[in-house]
Amino acid sequence: MKNVNVVVIGFGNVGRAFVKLVSLKRKTISEKYGVNISIVAVADSRGVAIKKEGFDEYEMLKMSELPRSGIYMFSPYARQGASIKEIYEEVEPDIHIELTPANYVSGEPGYTNILFALRKGVHVVTANKAPLVLHYNEIMNEARARGLVVKFRATVMGGTPFLEMLGSMKSHEVEKVEGILNATTNYILSEMHENLIDFDQALKKAQAIGVAEADPSLDIEGFDAAAKLCIVSNVVGKPIDLKSVYRESLSKITLKDVLDAIRQGQVLKYVATLDLQNKSAFVKIVRIPKENILAQVNGTLNAVRVKTEATELFFVGKGGGRIETAHSVLDDVLFISLEKVVKK
Numbered sequence: 001m002k003n004v005n006v007v008v009i010g011f012g013n014v015g016r017a018f019v020k021l022v023s024l025k026r027k028t029i030s031e032k033y034g035v036n037i038s039i040v041a042v043a044d045s046r047g048v049a050i051k052k053e054g055f056d057e058y059e060m061l062k063m064s065e066l067p068r069s070g071i072y073m074f075s076p077y078a079r080q081g082a083s084i085k086e087i088y089e090e091v092e093p094d095i096h097i098e099l100t101p102a103n104y105v106s107g108e109p110g111y112t113n114i115l116f117a118l119r120k121g122v123h124v125v126t127a128n129k130a131p132l133v134l135h136y137n138e139i140m141n142e143a144r145a146r147g148l149v150v151k152f153r154a155t156v157m158g159g160t161p162f163l164e165m166l167g168s169m170k171s172h173e174v175e176k177v178e179g180i181l182n183a184t185t186n187y188i189l190s191e192m193h194e195n196l197i198d199f200d201q202a203l204k205k206a207q208a209i210g211v212a213e214a215d216p217s218l219d220i221e222g223f224d225a226a227a228k229l230c231i232v233s234n235v236v237g238k239p240i241d242l243k244s245v246y247r248e249s250l251s252k253i254t255l256k257d258v259l260d261a262i263r264q265g266q267v268l269k270y271v272a273t274l275d276l277q278n279k280s281a282f283v284k285i286v287r288i289p290k291e292n293i294l295a296q297v298n299g300t301l302n303a304v305r306v307k308t309e310a311t312e313l314f315f316v317g318k319g320g321g322r323i324e325t326a327h328s329v330l331d332d333v334l335f336i337s338l339e340k341v342v343k344k
């Protein structure tokens, strides 16, 4: 049995879902793959819980029920504060899982945490896009130099192994990647078309059911989709800068725009495009004929079309969502555990 120690930094929606998922799946995973996943530290912005031999299933379930910012209450293993350096002084992880919020200005705290982990010789799995969007090359070079891997399949179409497939198409010249990469805005647009409500009503509904954040600006202003295009561009080896992605705000859309489109047999979609032939990237509201496959991708589903010199592929599946994202993170952890030599 291979024991794999992991630290989880960030214990919000995804962190909790991940810890709970490990508590439910650990036994099956060890039987199926001979890998024992040991969560040895879990941190939020206020504190950390540490158990060198790894939390058991019951402890993980109890932990995932703590209130927000409440990890410091997880007695007798927890305390307030604790920097990443202090955590690493107490445990020796094989894999660092970064689930902190995305900050597209500084990349922090994820950027510092990821570099810290790599410099300690620890593989990284991240769902936080910002460090990759801002510092992809630096992070990958740091990992490569040490024979480590950074896995991030949760960052684009979190519930669908799209990035893995794209990354594996190494013989292809990717010409264009375009699609619906943000679940929140697709839900809002779907609501506007199906129920003929205006943008504000659709946004409120999305917030009420937890599809949109209280501050939805990263989604509505196209930042999230633009960030995903940056990650895709790096995966296909033709990096673009976040600032170079043209973004149109979805908030300018009116019910009249939707009705006009419907009258002409079209629908409006918020489409993110990486056009590698014309060296441009944009997130725009686009009119699409209703029989087009993208037009039929509704609600929180994501879809992406990849065009290469040899083929055209279409992926449809779940975008984010805490449970789907937790599965993607666990898949990355298992990939590293099975494919890479972990220290023990």
Ligand SMILES: NC(=O)c1ccc[n+]([C@@H]2O[C@H](COP(=O)([O-])OP(=O)(O)OC[C@H]3O[C@@H](n4cnc5c(N)ncnc54)[C@H](OP(=O)(O)O)[C@@H]3O)[C@@H](O)[C@H]2O)c1
Pocket: 009, 010, 011, 012, 013, 014, 015, 043, 044, 045, 046, 068, 069, 070, 098, 099, 100, 101, 102, 109, 127, 128, 129, 154, 155, 158, 320, 321, 322, 325
């Ligand atoms: N939610 C999704 O479906 C989804 C899908 C794909 C990717 N992602 C990405 O995954 C990441 C996590 O998402 P989420 O929805 O779980 O976010 P979240 O609910 O906001 O949780 C973020 C967590 O990070 C903690 N945190 C903040 N600063 C920290 C620091 N300096 N040190 C340690 N912990 C810190 C927060 O602490 P407190 O609890 O104390 O505030 C919180 O526990 C984000 O980058 C997000 O963009 C999310």
